[in-house]
Amino acid sequence: MTALKITLEVIVVVLSCLLTLLILMHKGKGGGLSDMFGGGLTQNAGTSGVAEKNLNRWTVIIALIWVALIIGLDMMTKFNLG
Numbered sequence: 001m002t003a004l005k006i007t008l009e010v011i012v013v014v015l016s017c018l019l020t021l022l023i024l025m026h027k028g029k030g031g032g033l034s035d036m037f038g039g040g041l042t043q044n045a046g047t048s049g050v051a052e053k054n055l056n057r058w059t060v061i062i063a064l065i066w067v068a069l070i071i072g073l074d075m076m077t078k079f080n081l082g
Contacts, residue, residue, distance in 0.1 A: 005073065023059060
């Protein structure tokens with residue numbers, strides 16, 4: 001495996017963990033995982049529309065980068081580039 005492919009795989013793992021944390025930070029619509037972990041913190045952050053919008057933006061941006069890297073790694077494997 002080339003250094004590029006290994007680096008991309010490490011970035012995918014880091015982004016996967018970050019994406020999981022961002023999803024868990026979203027305001028819950030009921031008693032879910034977001035309320036289980038630090039319910040008071042999410043309630044305070046959730047009352048601010050700006051904080052929730054920024055959290056949504058970061059989640060979408062990280063998810064799009066994650067998907068692009070997955071597709072890129074698949075293309076590298078398919079065409080034997082790595």
